Amino acid sequence: MEKNTSPAKSGISFGVLFGVLMVLEFVIMYVIGMKSLANTSVGLIISIANYLVLPILFIYLGCTNYKKNLNNGFISLGECLKIGISIVFVAALIYAIFNAFFNLIFPEFINETLSIIKEAMLAKKPDMTNEQLDKVLSMQRKFMNPFIVFPATLAMYSFFGLIYSLIIGAIVKNENPQSS
Template sequence: MEKNTSPAKSGIIYGVLFGVIMVLEFTVMYVIGMKSLVNTMFGTIVNIANYLILPILFIYIGCNNYKKNINNGFVSFIECLKIGVSITFIAALIYAAFSVVFNLIFPEFVDEMVAITREGMLKSNPNLTSEQIESGLAMMKKFTNPFIVFPVTLAMYSFIGLFYSLIVGVIVRNENPQSI
């Protein structure tokens, strides 16, 4: 990459990789069966990977790449924030787009998830009334709407990226003394 590459642009490749990994995880989980995700160790591991390990890993790699290969060993705190948010935003964009297209191609997926959720709700709390169950499932169905899924996914992952970038930025920053 050129020396004048912006921090956000330098994170594009890592955002694409992160997004593709999340799409592949989802695809594998769908093939295996979505029941394997509900209240299982496998589901917990996937969530920890997608919301903790992978974002931090890709933000760290992106910031270090910018620091070592593009900016002569320097990266500011603000540049780390730009890199981290761009990585998670691009990953979320890919994942949200995939999710919307997937739900349009396989509309029965939402019904399957509703059935799994209902089963899980009854299993974890058998005292729930049918009104409470239906209320919870109605809320879940609202969040499968593409007009809600897309912006919520983008906002959520951007916030996650901002938060983790704050942490990674404190660790990897190396301010250029000439720019101060």
């Protein structure tokens, strides 16, 4: 049997789909209004979905698609790693690029976000001094810099993708006895 598609390339379409889904979530949250959602559990649910549920789902779908449709029912742990990391890397790349452009097009977004963070911090710790608050907000502003967000997003999603791919690979792997 001759392979036509590499494991990493087979995962790219799932990565694009995952990335577009994260961008749509972001846009919907922005349109609805971050301020109205600030004191709700929606942000937590979206974070859990983006960092846990969706990566696991898309990695599983990518691995089983490769196994069933492209590799005659066989997949190794290494192939699962290639597929999983490619899926989350492509998704993170799409999301990071969108985020960078979004912040260029809507520079007020960072100030709105910092305002929401400030209100939430003051609600949790009303006795916080202005100096402490300014220190935290300046640190938050630094971490919103595209030169920090872009590589951090790629690294973080790739790390999670590695972990999830190992777990999913251990579950779905089916080594080809003829490949040894």
